[in-house]
Amino acid sequence: MKRKVLVLASAMTFLSGAAMAQAKLVEKVTKQGSELVIPYEKYVLPNGLTLIIHEDHSDPVVHVDVTYHVGSAREEIGKSGFAHFFEHMLFQGSDNVADEQHFKTVTQAGGTLNGSTNRDRTNYYETVPSNQLEKMLWLESDRMGFFLDAVTQKKFEVQRSTVKNERGQNYDNVPYGLRFETINKNLYPYGHPYSWQTIGYVEDLNRVDVNDLKNFFLRWYGPNNAALTIGGDVKPADVVKLVEKYFGSIPAGPKVEPVKVPAAVLEGNRYVSYVDNYAKLPMFAVAYPTVPDFHKDKAALAALAQIIGQGRNSVLFQQFTKKQLALQAQAFSSLSELSGEFQVVLLPSPGKTLADMEKLYYAALDSFEKRGVTDEDIIKFKGGYESQLINGLQSVAGKASQLAQFQYLTGNPNQIGGQLAAYTSLTKEDVMAAYNKYIKGKGAVVLSIVPKGQEQIIAKADNYTIDTTHYVRPNYGYTGLKYVKGKDNFDRRKMPGNGPNPVVTVPKFWRKDLPNGARVIGTENTEIPTVTLSITVPGGHLLQANNLSKAGLASFFANMMNEDTKNYTAEQISVELQKLGSSVNVSSGTDGITFSVQALKKNIDPVMALLQERLFNPKFTEDAFNRIKKQRLESFKLAKSQPAAVADAVFAKLNYGPNHILGIDEDGTEETIKNMTLKDIENYYNNYMTSQDAKVVIVGDIKEAEILPKLAFLSKLPKKKIELPKVDATPAVSKTTVYMVDVPKSAQSEFRVGYTTPMKYDPTGDYYKAQLANYALGGNFNSRLNLNLREDKGWTYGASSYFTADKYSGTFEFSSGIRADATDSALYEVMKDVKNYLQNGPSDDEVSFMKSAIAQSDARKYETGFQKAAFIGRILDYNLPANYIEQQSKILKSMTKEQIKAVSNKYIQPQKMNVLLVGDKAKIMEGVKKLGYDVVELDVDGNKIDKKVF
Structure with a gap:
């Protein structure tokens, strides 16, 4: 590896947008020989923003990642979930980016985007054709420096409802969904920022107001608490110039100090339990506190988890799964910035209590001690890690994300070689030492999750009460924060145009x-x-x-x-x-x-x-x-x-x-x-x-x-012809009927609306045209269905419609998880949106948006090995011509509003649909019946409960 550390690199900086916002080159890493390294240049702007650039011209795409060093670890008791809430809020527009325009702009540019929040950081990222880079920097800088005046009470309320739906869909409404929440609040001291989940608690979301959120933004979302990582088909000098222009004027936020919290110390086992209304089988889990990420024992703990509970050769598979004592038996090590956990999960076979599981678990540890760590264990662990590391570098997104992660965790993006060295130098003695230090004889949270009515099968009676008396609320410095906008010497209101169109090369095969x-x-x-x-x-x-x-x-x-x-x-x-x-x-x-x-x-x-x-x-x-x-x-x-x-x-x-x-x-x-x-x-x-x-x-x-x-x-192999049976025709739907499956106390209703179509897969026929036609209705984030149900009403975490097809059949389907108390209203809105779309067709803007989004996205289609395999595999599977992508492009360009309307009406028939609702009958039945549809009750296997039709 070749590294240059420069005090100042005036030749590499550019005056633009904001005067004197010159970035300083502090490090350049290049590849030497066969070493494993991700080459990059690292800069720091005067306002504290860190810029990391990875140049990679293998594909005409660029990945932009903005990582803010703020996650749930910057929150406090009573105000959980703020960082995750802001992940949602920062997609809701800023001074110069209208509501819903962020998603629309990236999608129309042929890109993909998202954001994520964990304990320690929040990141926002886009992968787009390389000619769209300037537009992405305009978007990201506008929400970093020009966000708060665009926050409205309505946006706040809609996104609060959306986050609640997300919690219901991913935590409250699924089996074992509260496992990590229960473990963490009993593992860490009261008030420790890892003692709650990033999603937060509903009661905290209910009490938060818009001013709380504004203060949270002012405290943590300044450029000095962020790293901007850009990877792909770019020239670093051009990138620096654009970043100085769009980010240079944004004032630095308050100084950010590292989070310091006491470690979790358990003097003995803490037994806790809860009843899970959705679980059909009990679960036994054990969680030990360990160490922060990048600790010297990181590799040893990862290897220990593999030996104890990952794969067929693991101790738990051999002792539990293979002997049919458990349906699932796993262990894993998870490390974060401040601490980590080593967890074991056992799903017992029927007839086994969780007390049985605990005894068998400790017996399995005894067998591990007798077995020890073998040379073979170490060799296979190293081989697997090397492969995982290399495969993670297939895309510019993978490389840029890795650099961003290293930066926020260590302040040094150049860690991949050191990580590989740490893993490949691991010894048997290291792994055994980690076991003795963190697992053997150590206290843990022992969690019993039991279905309703099976409370008697817990491992042991609960013996731990959370001590709330010693909590000292942190002073994060929210008092007196002021919102100051930067001053540019260019017109930020104008969205940048596109650069020269990149050359997209379909893989040669x-x-x-x-x-x-x-x-x-x-x-x-x-x-x-x-x-x-x-x-x-x-x-x-x-x-x-x-x-x-x-x-x-x-x-x-x-x-x-x-x-x-x-x-x-x-x-x-x-x-x-x-x-x-x-x-x-x-x-x-x-x-x-x-x-x-x-x-x-x-x-x-x-x-x-x-x-x-x-x-x-x-x-x-x-x-x-x-x-x-x-x-x-x-x-x-x-x-x-x-x-x-x-x-x-x-x-x-x-x-x-x-x-x-x-x-x-x-x-x-x-x-x-x-x-x-x-x-x-x-x-x-x-x-x-x-x-x-x-x-x-x-x-x-x-x-x-x-x-x-x-x-x-x-x-x-024998060379013989296999004749597949003929696939029967599917039954026609005579009229729209609602079918209901009762799941008592369900927080959401699962919607499935649609039917089978006569279409089979044809990438240059009606199937492709139907996909284009559905795009504005339910085929992207800014589609009518999603904007209505999620962004306008706040009833769901996401809603979409789509066509599917293969050689044998095709379907049209709308699907979503909808808040239970909005079930009837949501069904009305879905049908209304579909009927309006069929009656009036898409708007000129929707057609233009669809054509741009799909055409531009070609640059992202062939980047990874998996994408290339899917492309050529499809050609082989369906015997497609080599130029079928060109044929699709011609269809896309020539598609008119009238054609879209005709295709939509041909294959979307709201008067002849199956409507399935899976939810709490007691909450939703009366409202649904008022919509005028026949309602038929089914059991969980899809069988009619009786012949009564409401």
Whole structure:
């Protein structure tokens, strides 16, 4: 690595927008040889803003990340959730950016955007075509320096409602959703900023007012508490000039000191419990306090978590899952800026109490101590970490985000090489020392989560009461804060235009039909030294179309193909693959079984040998079959406790009918899984493994001439034609009917509205045109449905509509989780929006917006290996012409309002839709009935409760 530290670099600074806002180059890191490094230049502006630039011309895209060093760790008792609330508020416009314009501007530019909040930081980010950089800097600088005057009470109330919906959807309304909240408030001292979740408490959100939020912004969102990281197809000198122009005039905020809090100290186990109304099965969890991120023991704790509770070779898998004592058994280490936790989670098999789980858990730790840490443990851990690190650098977003994270946690973006060194120098002794220091004999929070009516099965009686008497409220300096805007010497009201359009290159690919009947497609990608390969053998879910009693067989078979082989146990294969930093997995789909390989280029040969072992030498054992069968049966019970999962399953049954293969989940049902035998698995392998019409997709650092000889083993497969059963036609919907599934006390109602369409996948026909037509209705954040239900009404965390299609069928669907008390009103609004759109069509502005957004987004379509694989895989799967993207572009350019209206009316018929509502009948039934629809009650399996129609 070559590093230059400069006191001043006047040759690299530019006078522009704000006079004298010159950025100082403080560091430049370049790559030397084969070292692992993300090259960058780092600057600091006079107002304290840190600027990090990573230059990468491999794709015509740029990623912009603004990270503010403020998360829930800057909050206090009674005022939780502020940082996350501000993540929402900062998308609501500023002095020169209108309400909803931020999302609209980025989307219209062909970009993608979001924000996220954790304990320690909030970040906002966009990935856009490289010609849109200046526009992104205008947007981000305007909300950093010109935000507060645009805050209104209405925006505040809508976003407060949206955050409450988010909490309901992700925490309160899902099984085990309060696990981390309960653990953290009992693990950390009262008032410790990690003792609450970033989402905050509803009661705190209820009491906060707009002035509280304004003070929070003034205190923490200044440029001196932020890092702007820009990566991609840029020239650093140009970037510096633009950043000085748009950010240079923004005044610095108050000085920000590091957060200092006492560590969590537990003298013994703290037993706590709660009743979960959504859980069907109990859960046992243990949480130990550990160390902050970048502590010297970070790698040792990560390795310890893997050895104890990650993967087939882990102690917990062997002691619990394989012995069928638990359906799930995991451990993980999670480190943040101020502290960390080591957690264990056990989901017991039926009949086991949580007291049983606790005894078995400590017995498993005893077995770990006897087993110790092996050389093999360390080798596979290092191989996996190296692969993970390298694969994370496929995109400019991945690289820029990594630099931003290093900066806010350490103040030094150049940490990736040091992290790799820390992990690759790890020893067995380091891991065992971490176990003795943080786990063995140490106090922990022991949490019992139990379904209603099973309170007696907790591990032990609660023995801990939170001490609230010693809390001293922090003085963060909110008094006397004043809002001062910067003064520019340019007109900030004018949105910047676009730079020159970037040249978008569709990946070049090669194709080869092999004598054994397999079809191969590949593209070379030398950005990182990896190879991704998939082999899909015809078959899959559709094979059971004429034998629905065994639906789910293909998925079960794929699971069994990941188990033991004749020459290796599944654990041995897992070890070998982890050592190689690679993976081989078998999965099932609608019409095929797929063998997926991800390998470091240097290890491709031994990985391909392990692929062949999986393909040719499966060993279908009774033990594995019984274990997977039991896990599947219990997983169906868990799914029935999740309203969203119930909605998806029942909606498919409504759309396709109860006796249609596509109306049954690819994993099957409780009844079909019970029907399966080990012989069924063996018969699937004997009857449906073939090279004829197999599809092979290859992306990575490998040439056609290198990989084709490595595929010669496919000739060992039988070359036989697999005929899939014909897919039945779907039932027509005669009139719109509401179907209701009762989930008592549900905070939200899951909406699924739509039906099957006659369209199948056709990227240059009606299917593509229908996607374009839906864009303004429900296909993007600024669509009519989302703006109405989320941004205007505040009833949901998000709402969308979409068309889907494959070779066999198509659907149109609206979906959302809606606040329970707004269910009837939301259904009325959905139907109103749909009917208005069909009657009047899109506006000129909506058509222009759609065309710009979709056309510009081409620059982002082919950046990563996964994106390239999806593109060429689609060409192979549907036998598409190589220029189909050009054909789509012509369709997009020529699409008119009248065409959009015609396509919409052809495929969206609100008078003939299935409307499914999964929620609390007691709260929503009366209101829904007043809308005038027939209402039919269903159970969680989609069966009519009776024939009564309301």
